[in-house]
Each structure stands twice: as structure tokens, then as C-alpha cells.
Amino acid sequence: MACLSTSGRVACGSRRQQAHKLICRLFLNHSLHSRQSSQLVAGDTPGHARKYRATHNEQLARSFHGLSFGINQDYLSLLQTSHSCSQPPNLRSHSSVHTQQPAGPVREIQIDPYIILDDELKYFYDDVRDLLQSGTSQPELDTIACYYFDGQGKALRPMVTMLMAKALNYHLNNESHQLVHKQRQIALFSEMVHSASLVHDDVIDQSDFRRGKPSVNALWNHKKVTMAGDYILSIASIMISRLRSDDVTIVLSQILTDLVQGEFMQLGSRETENERFAHYLTKTYRKTASLIANALKATAVIAQADDNVAEVAFQYGRNIGLAFQLVDDMLDFVSSTEQMGKPTAADLKLGLATAPVLFACEKYPELNPMVMRRFSEPGDVERAFELVHKSHGLEQTRFLAKKHCNEAIRLAQELTESPYQKGLQVVADLVINRMK
């Protein structure tokens, strides 16, 4: 789903969304996308659910063939292994202090993070829009600022933030409403900062579509769009300052400096082959993972958790964020633009060498000069795309993402067991297995 993608340059089509829903059903027996339908499915009998699964497997295969002209067999088999390996308890090798494992692995127990957080997330976007509306007397500013808070996004950041908040509160044995309310403001902040960065990205990238609708820069004056991004940030900062916690403000302000530094790193770099991967990972941390990591840390700080617990929250968020972006970069090579029937490779077109390319460089050194010239010569994008698919770049990227997800799961297990703590582990699976 494009709304999840941090780069999010590609419009997401309904078919892809459908594929995503199917995947979600496969893993969770219900759709992430619409909670109403997911509740229905969750209530189904096991037999029914199995039937569901079987038919959707077929549909899934069909829709993949439809979508993916260039996807090689490798990737489909990779996909298949990915859902089979989400079932067996091969990850259980990580023991932890707090958890005594119940009979099966956590993910066989059907926890949908969106359902257990329904109270916090139900009116989430309404609250963001109310907040943005209360800060201005100018209707046009309000309209632009609220444009991406239409409830169509999947709200990954707020969901993970609230999940961690509630898991921490359970761990710390403090589940007061007041505290949850404050943590929810941190979740609002994470989504607002994310949207502000999308709004500014739109002006920078000049893309016409985002999340299946015209992007803000296609509809409004670019100067006003720029100002609307600043406006969202300022309102988010006012909201956070009202929590009256110096430490929370300091932790969250780190997100903003990281985001911009990440963008600057993306502008251009002349580092050697050895430094390139480290540069890529640092950039990924700053552009994507820092937001999640620091938002999660802030929920720990406001709950007055000790430094160790705050670090668990931070590291969990960092690993989830890195895995999320790695999967995103991988999907850029395997998803497709529906109408054109040709590869998106949006990152390549923007001149960016992401993990799959960097891995592929090891096998095909001819990619190195293309990386250096940012795939600017005719044929570069196509050639690089082909070589990435020939190499094991995608598998290696996925493997790296998987490692980060496993680490996230290990970290989540350091917290006291609760539905939320299990939810955190489910999220790690969602991230690695998502299809946009």
C-alpha cells in the first residue's frame, strides 16, 4: 500500500490494494484494511477460515500473475516460503526472561493490532483534522493540511506507537487513561510529521499521484503547499509542547533533524563502495526508522520508564523501521504499475541505489558505475533492474529485513507478556510479509 511506503512515489492501484488485503487475510484471517470486515472474519469458524484461505490462495496467485509480468519464479517461491515460514516456530529460538511460551508460536494466536487498538485509533484521523482546523482561520490552509488525513492511510506509525505505549504501560503496571491520552498525542505527532514530510516530498518529487489520488502539488500552489507542510509541523509541535514534558519534546525533536539529514544524504553522495552500504543504512535510519524509534521512545519517557525500557522501545522501533524500509525498497523491484505493465523501479528512476542494487553490485560490478552516475544514462534503469533480478539482491534484502524483524521480536519479548506485547510481534511479521 503506497500509504505505507515512506517514499510513496507510486500511486497505488485498487488491484494492488486487493492483493494486499488477500495477503493480510492469509496471515491474519482478516483484512488490515477494513476493520469491520476483519471482525466478521475473525468470528468465522476455523473450517470456514480454512476455506477462505484456500480460495484466496488461488486468487492471490492469479492476481500476482496479473500484476507481475517481470517477476521471476524466484520471487513467487520466495513469497511462498515467506508465508509458510511465518507459521512454524523457527523463530522461537530466542528465549527471553519474561515470557514463558504458550503452546504454539505467538502468531498462531490471532491478534490483529488494529482491533485491540480500536479505542485509540477509531477517531484518530478525525482528531488530527480537528486539531489542524483549530489552528487556522484560513479554509484553504486547513484543506491542504488535512488532505492526507483522509483516513485512507493504514496508520502504521500510530498503530505501532500505541501498541508499544500500551505494552509498556502493562509492563510498568500503569494503565491510567491520562497516560494513554498523552501517548496518543505522541502517536498523533508521529503521523503528522510523517504527513508533513509527504507534503514536502510531493513538492520536491513533482509526482502527480499519491495514495491513489492527485497529490497536493497537483492541486494547489506549490508555495501554499510548502507553507501547509510547515503549518502541520507547527501545530504538531504546539500539541507536544502542551504535554509539558521537556524530555519528550527533546526526543521528538530529534525526529525532525534526522528526517532532514536523511534527505540531505539522499541528495547525493560520493562515497566509496565500502562506505555505500553504511551510508544507505544511516540514511534509511534517519529517513524512516528514526521517526518510529523516537516516537516509541517518547511513549516510554512519558510513562517514566527507566532508561533500559526506553531503550527497548527505541530499538524495537528502529528495527521495525529499518525492516519496513528494506521491504519497501525490495517491493519497488517486484511491484508494478498496473496500466503500463512495466516495472516501477521508482527509486532507480530517481537515481537512488537501494539495498537490492547494492547487494547486486557484489555479483555484477558493472552496476557500480551506474550507481555513481545515478542511473542517468539511457538504458541504465532497465539494465540495473534486470541485474538486480538476476542476482540475489532481493533475497538478500529480504533476509536483512527479516533479521531486523527477528531482533524486533526478541526485543518485544523483553516486555511483560500482554496482548499488546504479542501485537508488537505480530507487527514484525506484518512488516516482513506485506505486499505494499
Place this chain on the structure above:
Amino acid sequence: MNRVGAVIMQQILRQRMQPRQLQLCLDQVSPVELPHLSTFTQLRCTSTSTASNKQVTPPPRHDWNRAVSEAERIVGYPTSFLSLRWLLSDEIANVALHLRKLVGSTHPLMKTAKHLLYNGKNTMQAWGLIVLLVSKAAGHAPSIPDVEQDKSAGVLHSQRALAEVTEMIRISHLVHNSVVNLQSGTEAGQDATTYDDMSFGNKIGLLTGDYLLGHSSAELANLRNQEVVELISSAVRDFSESEFIGERDEQNNPLPFKPGTFQRPSLSVGVDFNEHDVMTPMPIGQVMGNPEQEWECRNILNAGSLLGKSCQASLKLAGQSEQMQRHAYRFGKHLALAWQACLDAESFQCPTLPLDATFSLVSAPVLFHLEHDPSLYKLLEPGKKSVDLIDYNQIHKAIVAGPALAKTKELQRKHTAAALSVLQHFPATDARQALENIILAMQDL
């Protein structure tokens, strides 16, 4: 408020050069810099305007340059160093590299950058200097521990950091305002040859502005005072809001409302922010149609808000009373408005408009003249597509012949007097004296 920089520069030149030389230099550092026009237009007129004849300027009774250097001495060091820290970062070095690719293009960012760097010493200091002077004039509560103080300058370290933040936010707004609207259908979006340059310039401008905003929010957070964070964030909000008010041309340059759009009785008292809730926006809808108050609202959002709120926040950091904080806010606000009125009047001081020079269509003289003679609006209508299509000379002529300039001068005096009177609530110190000198010098410009 960077226009003040040009004014300061003029003063320096006036002091140091022979009259003939001076005239030449003044042509290059033109005072005709208008707040509401795009930076591009501003700077274009800066670089190309020819002599405006200033032969009858009376010798200033209060010298601006002396007032400023005196003030700098009082706060301990040249305030132009305020902004050096952010200039020395890797990211800005990176920006400088990328800007080289834009050299020769017409992207307004180039002009903004040139302006900020070339006139840097003079343009960047003004607001930070005022914040520091107000801080010193008010002093701080005895409860503030010694380590927090910069003894030699008489201000707190946190206040100095706040002055930096004020400058960073202001520059970030200027830089974000240099973004070019490249929407399809606009003139800028059509031209394929310059499109790439423009698009790249927008990218750099956006990121640079974001960098400054990001760093100012980190600096603010480190002050560990959430009321200050709240207040300054709301000033950022006000900046964004100011770019949405009223009609706009393709490049978002403001146009006045059509006379008669609003039928409202004039309010006897002006409007301002809600003192008790910074989230509440300026109730600008209440004053539309009243030229003076509409002008005031636009310029509070545009300038007065940040200066006023920074002065207020600085006193918060010093543990001063709510009442003193309100005085500080009002001082900053009125000073910014007086400054703006002074700059608005400047374009209409001479009987003819310098070649290629323009002025803001929502500057005080234009708004006052529209009230006096609504038929002027006809001449402004071509500006709805682009303010460049307007016959500035004709409008200039009409305004100079009318009562608008006198009213603008009156407006300036009003805010100058308000700033001076609110200053009386501060103890008599050298810092207060310095502020008074700056105001008086400005009045004589």
C-alpha cells in the same frame, strides 16, 4: 525584516562615503525592498533600479548605524555571529555545493541566498539583536542560577539560543517563500527549458528551509521550557497562515480585496492573538475591509508575531512576570509594525518610481489609497494572473498624489509611539536606551 538590512547598509554608506560615491552605491543597495512581493521581484529591483533622487534628505538627528553598533556593544558581541553556527554545518555546506548548479538560473532561491550571504552581516542580525536587547533591558529573576548567565553580556545563554532560533525561523520562512509554483497551467510550469532548474531549486530551497526549522525545533527543545516551545511554534504557524490571506496571483503574491467586498464598521480597537490560548489563530476575518487593521493583521502574521513572541518568550526564560512578558510581546509587535510602515512608505517618498522597481500591492499606501479612491482597483486587476503585469508607475503616480502616504507616515508614528510607550515599563538601563535610539533612528530614516 531583512529590508532593514538594506537600510542599515545605506546608513553605513552614508557615514563613510562622499555624497557622489554614496549616490552610486545607494543605487546598488536599493532601499526599495518590499515585503509582499516575491523575493525574486524584490531582488530584481534591488539589482537594477536606477537612481532615486534623494537630494533633500535632511541630516538624520538620530544615527541608525551608531544606534545599532552601540546596541551590539551592549549585548556583548556583533550579533551577525548569531547565525554563524548553522552556516557551518555539513548540510549547509552541501547546499552551497548544490547551489552552484543553480548559478545562472533565474530561481528566486539564488537571489535569496545571495541576499542572505552578501548582506549577511547586516540582514541577519536585526531581529536577534532586538530580542537580546529586550532580554537585557528586562533583566532576569534572581532565582536564575549563575551558570545559566552570560555575565559579560547580561543575558542568559538560553536567551542567546532563542535569538538564534528567531533568526533561523525567519530565514527558513524567507527560503520557503522562494519556492516557485510549478503547477501545470502556470507560466513557470510551462517553460520546459527552465523547468529542471526551477524544480531543482525548489528541492534545495525546501530542504534548506526544513533544515532550519528542524534545527530550530531541536534548539528550542533544549531550552527545556514548554511554554516557550508552544509560543515560538505558534509563530511558525502564523508565518504559514500569512501566505494564505486574501487573493493571490499565480506565484502567491498577495493582492488587496476588491473595495466593497466587506461592509464592516471599523473596530475601535485592533485585534490581536488570544492571550490565553496560543492555538487560536488571528481573527483576521473581523477586520477585513478596514485598511489599517487589515494591514496590521497581515503584518502581525508576517513579522510582528515572531518578533513579539520571541521577545515574550525571552522574558519567560528569564522568569519575568506575565505582565512584563505581555509588554515585551507588545514592544516586539509594535516595533515590527513601525518598521514595516517605514518600509512601505519608502517606495512612495520620491515623486517617480525608479525604473523596474515595484512595491507590494498590500502595502499600507496602496490599501489606504484604495479606501480613498476605490477606482484604483481597476489598475490592480491584471495582477490576478501575475503582479508583474501591473503598471506600477501609474499606480505610484496616483498614490503619491493622494493622502495615502501621509496616512502611512501617521501609521508609522502610531506604532513607534506605542513601542516607545511600552518601553517605559522596562527599567531605565543602557539596553532600554539602545532600543529607544534604534526606534528614533528608524523614525528618521
